[in-house]
Amino acid sequence: MRKVILTGDRPTGRLHVGHYVGSLKRRVELQNSGEYDDIYIMIADAQALTDNADNPEKVRQNIVEVALDYLACGIDPEKTTIFIQSMVPQLTELSFYYMNLVTVSRLQRNPTVKSEIQMRNFEASIPVGFFTYPISQAADITAFKATVVPVGEDQMPMIEQTREIVHKFNQVYGETLVEPQISLPDNKACLRLPGTDGKAKMSKSLGNCIYLADTEEEVRKKIMSMFTDPNHLRVEDPGEVEGNPVFIYLDAFCKDEHFAEFLPEYANLEELKAHYKRGGLGDVKVKKFLNNVMQSELSPIRERRKQWEKDIPAVYDILKKGSEIAEQTAARTLADVRNAMKIDYFSDGALIKEQIEKYK
Numbered sequence: 001m002r003k004v005i006l007t008g009d010r011p012t013g014r015l016h017v018g019h020y021v022g023s024l025k026r027r028v029e030l031q032n033s034g035e036y037d038d039i040y041i042m043i044a045d046a047q048a049l050t051d052n053a054d055n056p057e058k059v060r061q062n063i064v065e066v067a068l069d070y071l072a073c074g075i076d077p078e079k080t081t082i083f084i085q086s087m088v089p090q091l092t093e094l095s096f097y098y099m100n101l102v103t104v105s106r107l108q109r110n111p112t113v114k115s116e117i118q119m120r121n122f123e124a125s126i127p128v129g130f131f132t133y134p135i136s137q138a139a140d141i142t143a144f145k146a147t148v149v150p151v152g153e154d155q156m157p158m159i160e161q162t163r164e165i166v167h168k169f170n171q172v173y174g175e176t177l178v179e180p181q182i183s184l185p186d187n188k189a190c191l192r193l194p195g196t197d198g199k200a201k202m203s204k205s206l207g208n209c210i211y212l213a214d215t216e217e218e219v220r221k222k223i224m225s226m227f228t229d230p231n232h233l234r235v236e237d238p239g240e241v242e243g244n245p246v247f248i249y250l251d252a253f254c255k256d257e258h259f260a261e262f263l264p265e266y267a268n269l270e271e272l273k274a275h276y277k278r279g280g281l282g283d284v285k286v287k288k289f290l291n292n293v294m295q296s297e298l299s300p301i302r303e304r305r306k307q308w309e310k311d312i313p314a315v316y317d318i319l320k321k322g323s324e325i326a327e328q329t330a331a332r333t334l335a336d337v338r339n340a341m342k343i344d345y346f347s348d349g350a351l352i353k354e355q356i357e358k359y360k
Contacts, residue, residue, distance in 0.1 A: 008042030198227030
């Protein structure tokens with residue numbers, strides 16, 4: 001079996017460092033590993049419209065922003081197919097067929113759907129397209145017969161529902177679809193990076209993000225104003241590192257070599273944490289160190305982005321070619337699905353012959 005990756009993001013804004021440590025960085029590593037036959041990364045504009053139907057310009061404008069973030073992070077169009085979801089119409093048809101395999105009550109139990117509905121205050125006014133998001137995502141994954149889906153922890157329920165749909169389809173119609181596996185970051189701190197305000201999730205809608213496209217000064221300001229331990233009022237006070245966003249970010253980004261370069265009085269992060277917990281270490285010093293660490297990680301990303309920003313037509317050309325390749329792949333899967341479901345009427349010679357014999 002071919003080893004295939006499918007993943008993507010909704011173009012509702014620029015991507016942030018939560019996306020980076022949660023999935024993007026891993027995607028680049030997998031891309032460069034040479035272990036995979038095909039890699040597809042989707043800009044999920046159709047999914048973005050499920051809760052932005054009245055503001056399509058927002059989605060439209062962010063297509064290129066997300067593409068630039070991909071390229072800046074090191075996604076290589078020579079190794080990875082980057083495409084736009086709505087440019088692959090076969091995904092919609094697959095979603096339509098999969099809807100018959102999922103109940104309303106099962107969708108209502110999906111933890112990701114429940115939390116997203118609550119976050120958006122939809123209550124009883126849930127757009128049907130948004131409600132069926134897991135089915136659409138299953139179509140995206142199975143269309144490319146993905147074996148691995150590298151995503152953040154919050155997407156685990158969605159992948160599980162995809163696996164259920166694959167199992168049900170194959171059970172009813174015969175072995176046709178591939179059951180995907182989820183790939184999570186190895187570093188637990190990367191699973192769900194909190195917002196700079198201390199909220200549980202970094203979110204574009206909450207405005208508590210550090211964006212990959214932020215300038216050096218914007219990153220510095222956001223880090224220096226980050227929420228920390230509210231009881232660590234004086235330098236000499238003992239501080240908590242558990243649940244402290246500054247230390248969670250250090251867990252996600254920091255390496256031992258950063259100390260030799262930026263904070264040589266400590267050998268590693270454990271020593272820094274121990275000092276903070278016993279008191280005598282101020283938040284400002286820790287934040288300055290975090291700023292140096294993150295700037296070293298984000299600087300090459302910013303530089304690559306600036307280079308791609310100089311040739312926007314080339315970015316659109318990458319998206320156009322990628323979408324054409326993606327459509328060809330999805331068309332082959334759709335043909336397999338239609339064949340399995342016995343709805344390939346005009347290409348089924350046996351059916352036509354049978355009907356001819358029947359009415360002789």
